[in-house]
Amino acid sequence: MKDLATLGHRIRHYRGIAGLTLDQLGQQVGIAGSQLSLIENGRREPRLSLIGAVAAALGVEVADLLDDAPPSERAGLEIELERLQSGSVYASLGLPAVRPGKNMADDTLAALVGLHRELARRSRESIATPEEARRANTELRQRVRAIDNHLPAIEDLAEAEVAAVGHVGGALTHRSVTRMAERLGFELVHVDDLPHSARSVTDLAGGRIYLPPASIPGGHGLRSMALQAMAHRVLGHAEPASYADFLQQRLEINYFAAACLMPRRQSVQFLREAKGKHDIAVEDFRDAFGTTHESAALRFTNLATAYLDMEVHFLRVGDDGAVYKAYENDGLRLPVDVTGSTEGQLVCRHWSARVAFARTNRTTEFYQYTDTPQGTFFDSTQTGATGAGEFSITVGVPFVHSKWFRGRETTNRLTSTCPDEACCRRPDSQLSQRWSGKAWSSAKLHAHILSPLPSGTFPGVDDRELYEFLDRHAGAAG
DSSP states (O other), X not given: OOOHHHHHHHHHHHHHHHTOOHHHHHHHHTSOHHHHHHHHTTSSOXXXXXXXXXXXXXXXXXXXXXXXXXXXXXXXXXXXXXXXXXXXXXXXXTOOOOOOOTTSOHHHHHHHHHHHHHXXXXXXXXXXXXXXHXXXXXXXXXXXXXXXXXXXXXXXXXXHHXXXXXXXXXXXXXXXXXXXXXXTTOEEEEOSOOOTTOSOEEETTTTEEEESOTTSSSTHHHHHHHHHHHHHHHTTOOOOSSHHHHHHHHHHHHHHHHHHHSOHHXXXXXXXXXXHTTOBOHHHHHHHHTOOHHHHHHHHHHHXXXXXXXXXXXXXEETTSBEEXXXXXXXXXXXXOTTSOOTTOBOOTTSHHHHGGGOSOOSSOEEEEEEETTEEEEEXXXXXXXXXXXXXXXXXXXXXXXXGBXXXXXXXXXXOOTTSTTTTTSOOHHHHHHHTTSOOOOOOOOHHHHSOOOOSSSTTOOHHHHHXXXXXXXXXXX
């Protein structure tokens, strides 16, 4: 039964209308009044045959009892109070549950529910801490690894949406993205006053998706932003109830956007042809569909195991060696902290992801073999830069799969034994003797480490700024 609490309240409601006591109704349907009381309180699930008997005794249809809606506003409040009090947030307080008896006034019940709603809201806001973020990220990475970073249901949805606007091959145009939005009832609007904490804003009531100006550098990213905003509607997302929900939704909208920009059928055909020539290269995959190198690298991980029969790993690493994003299903030992989180951890100095920063010519990918205790891996790395600094994008495979890739003939080969500190973290003994106790330095502290994310309905987005923006533009649209 989907909702025992609502069912129980509806039985009680119609029993009251019929003027029957628990014992009287129980006698008519062949069960004790005490058993019927358990059903009305949502403590016991009745057989469908019993529901039919109860409906007949009360003179209503079975559908009337099975309706999802509470039978009255007060019943709805009672059901909500029970659910909130049975949740982990209230349970953690160690307080007794309050039962809303007949003598409890409606305004008292409404006040209690309001307090519980606020308690739940504040709890959702407080969990977006660095510790919670690391835990949620770790759990999500483990789930993604278990399914080889492949989501067939989203692939199918993306394929259908792209086909519906007549796109058959090549890079997905801005016009096609606009038509996809129109099919979903949205207009794409470019503005220069988006809330500072938001990449895009969707006005569900007005049917508008607000994006940054179309003239911003790297405008190809606007296609992805628009598709991500549409994905929430296509995938049926509700407001995230937790930080883990937020991360899962972000994964899904990114996946949908990538699957639209680099459709499965065309992408698999392109990669299989490249594999047949022993010439897989992320830079070619990127250029064929007009995306960023990072998008192409991540999209490759979606398809490599399911369609190319190879295990892979992916890394986005800052110029300080810190991991921003990581994925592996090929046995590469990622750097992790005690919680199992890899975000923010430093990769080995001997990995391609860091060695590539030392190159003078960065116009093409850098290739390297790395010997590790887990085996030898082949890596292809491309570096880039943003206002926040340099970064590298790496796609790699176990040695057995290197034969399918461009750059496999490279003579670049290093050994890594990290997390053994003797690998690359300890300074040379002579340097230690020369400088130990004779140097002092101040660490560079990234400001965002100490700055909490704005707390709101959507983690990281300031509600006041968001709603003021929507109100401003709703007035302009009218």
